[in-house]
Amino acid sequence: MSTDVSVKRVFNFSAGPAALPLSVLQEIQRDMIALPGVGASILEISHRSSAFVEIIEDARNRLVNLLGIPDTHEVVFMQGGARLQNAMIPANFLTSKDETADYVVTGNWGKNSAAEVPFYGVLNKAFDGAEGSFTRLPEAADLQFSDNAGYIHFTSNETIHGLQFKQAPANGDVPLVCDASSDFLSRPVNISEYGMIYACAQKNAGTAGVTVCIISKELLERCGDRNPSYLDYAKVAAKDSMLNTPPTFSIYVTGLVCKWLQEEVGGLEAIEKMNSDKARLLYDVVDESGGFYVVHAANPEHRSVMNVVFKMATPELDRKFLDEAAAENLTTLGGHRSIGGIRASIYNAMPREGVEALAGFMKDFAAANG
Amino acid sequence: MSTDVSVKRVFNFSAGPAALPLSVLQEIQRDMIALPGVGASILEISHRSSAFVEIIEDARNRLVNLLGIPDTHEVVFMQGGARLQNAMIPANFLTSKDETADYVVTGNWGKNSAAEVPFYGVLNKAFDGAEGSFTRLPEAADLQFSDNAGYIHFTSNETIHGLQFKQAPANGDVPLVCDASSDFLSRPVNISEYGMIYACAQKNAGTAGVTVCIISKELLERCGDRNPSYLDYAKVAAKDSMLNTPPTFSIYVTGLVCKWLQEEVGGLEAIEKMNSDKARLLYDVVDESGGFYVVHAANPEHRSVMNVVFKMATPELDRKFLDEAAAENLTTLGGHRSIGGIRASIYNAMPREGVEALAGFMKDFAAANG
Numbered sequence: 001m002s003t004d005v006s007v008k009r010v011f012n013f014s015a016g017p018a019a020l021p022l023s024v025l026q027e028i029q030r031d032m033i034a035l036p037g038v039g040a041s042i043l044e045i046s047h048r049s050s051a052f053v054e055i056i057e058d059a060r061n062r063l064v065n066l067l068g069i070p071d072t073h074e075v076v077f078m079q080g081g082a083r084l085q086n087a088m089i090p091a092n093f094l095t096s097k098d099e100t101a102d103y104v105v106t107g108n109w110g111k112n113s114a115a116e117v118p119f120y121g122v123l124n125k126a127f128d129g130a131e132g133s134f135t136r137l138p139e140a141a142d143l144q145f146s147d148n149a150g151y152i153h154f155t156s157n158e159t160i161h162g163l164q165f166k167q168a169p170a171n172g173d174v175p176l177v178c179d180a181s182s183d184f185l186s187r188p189v190n191i192s193e194y195g196m197i198y199a200c201a202q203k204n205a206g207t208a209g210v211t212v213c214i215i216s217k218e219l220l221e222r223c224g225d226r227n228p229s230y231l232d233y234a235k236v237a238a239k240d241s242m243l244n245t246p247p248t249f250s251i252y253v254t255g256l257v258c259k260w261l262q263e264e265v266g267g268l269e270a271i272e273k274m275n276s277d278k279a280r281l282l283y284d285v286v287d288e289s290g291g292f293y294v295v296h297a298a299n300p301e302h303r304s305v306m307n308v309v310f311k312m313a314t315p316e317l318d319r320k321f322l323d324e325a326a327a328e329n330l331t332t333l334g335g336h337r338s339i340g341g342i343r344a345s346i347y348n349a350m351p352r353e354g355v356e357a358l359a360g361f362m363k364d365f366a367a368a369n370g
Numbered sequence: 371m372s373t374d375v376s377v378k379r380v381f382n383f384s385a386g387p388a389a390l391p392l393s394v395l396q397e398i399q400r401d402m403i404a405l406p407g408v409g410a411s412i413l414e415i416s417h418r419s420s421a422f423v424e425i426i427e428d429a430r431n432r433l434v435n436l437l438g439i440p441d442t443h444e445v446v447f448m449q450g451g452a453r454l455q456n457a458m459i460p461a462n463f464l465t466s467k468d469e470t471a472d473y474v475v476t477g478n479w480g481k482n483s484a485a486e487v488p489f490y491g492v493l494n495k496a497f498d499g500a501e502g503s504f505t506r507l508p509e510a511a512d513l514q515f516s517d518n519a520g521y522i523h524f525t526s527n528e529t530i531h532g533l534q535f536k537q538a539p540a541n542g543d544v545p546l547v548c549d550a551s552s553d554f555l556s557r558p559v560n561i562s563e564y565g566m567i568y569a570c571a572q573k574n575a576g577t578a579g580v581t582v583c584i585i586s587k588e589l590l591e592r593c594g595d596r597n598p599s600y601l602d603y604a605k606v607a608a609k610d611s612m613l614n615t616p617p618t619f620s621i622y623v624t625g626l627v628c629k630w631l632q633e634e635v636g637g638l639e640a641i642e643k644m645n646s647d648k649a650r651l652l653y654d655v656v657d658e659s660g661g662f663y664v665v666h667a668a669n670p671e672h673r674s675v676m677n678v679v680f681k682m683a684t685p686e687l688d689r690k691f692l693d694e695a696a697a698e699n700l701t702t703l704g705g706h707r708s709i710g711g712i713r714a715s716i717y718n719a720m721p722r723e724g725v726e727a728l729a730g731f732m733k734d735f736a737a738a739n740g
Contacts, residue, residue: 007404008409010409014415015416018414020413020414033395033396039378039379040382040389044388045382047387049702079449079450079454080600081614112599119597207414209579209617228486229457245387247449248578249578329409
């Protein structure tokens with residue numbers, strides 16, 4: 001079968017769903033009518049078929065290998081996005097009314113996560129960055145943990161405000177639960193330090209429709225029998241994510257993205273270096289612009305490697321920037337509607353040449369309008 | 371771009387995920403690298419982009435047109451399969467402890483649906499076919515409805531046991547909630563008679579990852595504010611199914627399947643006739659086999675048009691049947707592990723020639739082994 005890749009493609013800086021590696025798209029396209037040796041499309045095969053069982057096990061094994069996931073943790077594929085996890089986490093991990101859930105809120109996504117807790121238990125905002133318009137991460141002294149926390153929740157990277165933790169906000173051995181939706185698989189991570197890490201796939205790990213949850217067996221024991229089947233992590237984990245029909249195609253794409261990371265990129269240390277280099281290209285232009293571009297994050301240490309968020313002096317300039325960028329095939333650069341400005345999401349699959357093109361455009365734009 | 375359709379394809383009788391129309395697979399393949407005029411794949415575009423908003427609105431409009439959905443009802447695209455709906459239905463529609471939920475249980479799927487009710491309220495099994503090994507649907511006199519039912523739930527087609535309602539088991543104006551996962555879009559339906567109809571897409575309406583929910587505004591008003599955001603139908607409906615990132619690709623596929631139904635098949639009356647004709651081909655072979663093939667449904671009136679479930683005198687014969695059928699590219703014909711035997715799922719996308727091939731094989735097999 002031949003695939004035509006001369007189709008015009010833009011540099012897509014979408015915050016998510018976001019760009020995928022071209023080689024992954026090509027493999028999906030090649031096998032869309034029938035998987036090799038199967039005679040039916042990935043969209044048509046039973047989740048109980050040996051062909052699909054091989055696909056989901058392959059995706060799981062590749063995640064285990066890439067992240068070095070230890071035997072103490074299970075990989076569970078869920079639907080419903082991070083949003084459903086936000087409800088399931090307190091529903092499953094708060095076991096009594098005497099426990100609180102400590103949330104470190106550094107942006108909109110953390111705020112949304114915290115908002116689901118009161119349906120199930122007691123919320124303590126250990127830090128609330130809303131008071132500073134989400135321009136900074138907490139210092140150790142800012143964190144007001146409770147004495148009886150069942151877990152600590154934080155968002156490793158906030159896409160809207162462009163803030164990213166380099167180190168988790170821990171408190172002794174209270175289990176850490178991390179929404180890593182927007183920097184999962186962008187760098188190595190020590191899974192042992194976490195009770196749970198979860199990530200919707202549509203940034204770095206595939207396409208929308210599946211959320212990867214890595215959960216410690218210790219936390220799985222807390223699930224009890226308090227929730228309906230699909231809303232109980234232990235019940236879904238016990239069935240190897242096949243309690244019901246899983247999102248077969250999205251899991252297939254996640255497997256292909258992991259294969260790309262392993263075989264074409266060379267693993268998470270390699271992608272981390274590539275991502276840091278890409279981010280530096282853009283932040284350097286900002287820092288050398290003499291104040292023409294202003295980053296949302298107040299402290300350079302807190303800047304996200306995934307989402308470079310900045311603005312210019314006026315909304316009119318931002319608008320002009322977006323229009324002229326789009327004319328050069330640099331698309332989806334608008335900031336989130338809640339804060340405006342510019343947001344360049346440069347996840348794993350954004351090639352360096354896309355970032356170089358944007359950096360060049362930014363220099364020219366600053367020179368012409370500064 | 372050229373697509374090669376000479377790839378070997380089998381006749382896939384999977385109960386779900388199930389066969390898709392070849393023309394749908396070809397369109398997905400053609401546009402996988404970049405949607406026309408967009409420059410990025412359907413897997414990569416933001417759900418907030420105008421390109422995707424057009425796709426989700428198109429899918430919704432096609433469903434409205436095909437089914438004649440009135441203004442009194444909303445179309446909501448959810449994740450988590452029918453299994454998550456089973457939890458959300460009592461969570462949203464039981465508003466007080468004085469209400470019961472009446473469940474008409476005619477197979478495994480109805481049993482699973484009923485099992486989630488006690489997490490939220492009082493369950494009344496108005497009929498429980500388990501006592502008769504799910505070989506029949508209830509007569510009117512069998513139905514033990516309660517006086518204070520918040521809603522009645524039933525499963526229009528049970529895939530494992532091959533039983534299908536021709537008419538809903540109603541009780542005055544108590545809202546009817548129907549799990550139509552396995553016969554949705556296979557025939558016309560009067561939506562006005564239902565409080566809610568829901569269907570996971572992977573049988574007749576697309577691929578795994580999206581569940582279509584058609585809900586009356588009257589039922590939506592019952593949701594209150596008792597559930598977290600993603601688990602509250604009213605909150606998701608208020609955001610046009612974009613409370614968070616929806617399963618973009620699966621919704622795109624559902625839209626393409628609806629387009630196929632409209633433009634290539636000619637609507638739901640046309641597909642109903644095609645489906646009846648296909649089912650008759652197989653049931654005729656069974657009825658003319660002199661008892662060699664025995665249908666699970668005791669009453670011919672209850673036989674499913676979607677899943678033809680039967681067995682032979684011994685499990686060894688069933689096994690031989692499956693092996694010899696597979697050798698003729700008639701695949702995935704094994705009955706569900708809970709009852710064994712043979713199951714031919716002949717959803718919308720199974721072409722008549724596949725059913726003719728199976729009917730021919732069945733005749734030959736009976737002649738050789740009868």
